[in-house]
Amino acid sequence: MKAVSKVEGRAYPFGLKNVDTDVIIPAPYLKTISRIGLGRGAFESVRAQPGNVFDDPEYAGAPIIIAGDNFGCGSSREHAAWALNDMGVEAVIAPSFSDIFSGNAFKNGIVTVVLPQEAIDRLMEVAKTDPINVDLENKVVTTPYQDRFEFEIDDFRRHCLINGLDEVGMTLAKADRITAHEQKLAQSQPWLVPTAV
Template sequence: MKPIREIEGRAYPLGLKNVDTDVIIPAPYLKTITRKGLGKGAFESIRAQPGNVFDDPEYAGANIVIAGDNFGCGSSREHAAWALADMGVEAVIAPSFSDIFSGNAFKNGILTVVLPQEAVDRLLEVAKTHPIAIDLDQQSVTTPFQDRFTFEIDPFRKYCLLNGLDEVGMTMARDVAISGYEQKMAAERPWL
């Protein structure tokens, strides 16, 4: 997983409430076990609508999604986080998230930022014409217009995202201790 410190760029001003995981990545795309290529199916039902933000050249390459309340509700499919990551999304800002989606996003290196509705409304407006910036270390979202919104994040999640550690990375960081334990057990209990 790549470390996250600052995320800056254009944002998709989605703003929709209750975007469930079936909207993020429809069921027909769940037949794969690879993370690659899912971005093309992301938000398929929204992309079917003329003038949608995901196909608007103004937002090409956007790495942030600004959404409405309860983003990621529905099923527990991890493919939703995979699809966002495959699209190049590094962060989602919303007033609230489904707990399961938030956990899946975190485990896949996507920052979920919870802000009050008023802050989200302001960011939706700014995102139509200007980039926004997220500073994970300072736990803030800023705009070119001097807006500054702070957010809370679980300290463990913050540590992992800042250091690019997923579950495998955390285990590998303990390689010396694990190897030492295995050697000790092999000496003490050779029958194992």
């Protein structure tokens, strides 16, 4: 995973609430067996509408999306995070995220920043004309107008993002503990090994 400690640039002032992962990347694009190239299907139904922010040249290549409550709800498809990666998005700012999406985003180096609706409203305004800065080291979002919105983020996730850590590798280093757990289970819950596999 590539390390990320700050994201700076223009932001799509999207703003919608309950943006589901079918909207971020519709099912026909999930037939790929690769992680790359999904940007072409990102927000397809939104882009079908004239005047949408994603096709507005003002925001071309913006690394940030500003959205409403419950961003990334619905399907667990990590393709949503891969699609955002592919379109160059490195951070999403919203009042809340679905649990599965925020995990998927994190594992792909995308920072999910939770801020209250009032802050979102202000950032939606600023985004129309100016860049926004997400500082993961200091857990703060700033604008050229001295706006300063501090945010909370899980320390472990922040640590992994800033250092670009590979979770599988970290966990494999604990193989002894996993083995010990399995040995304990074999004694206490022997039925957990399926009988007919």
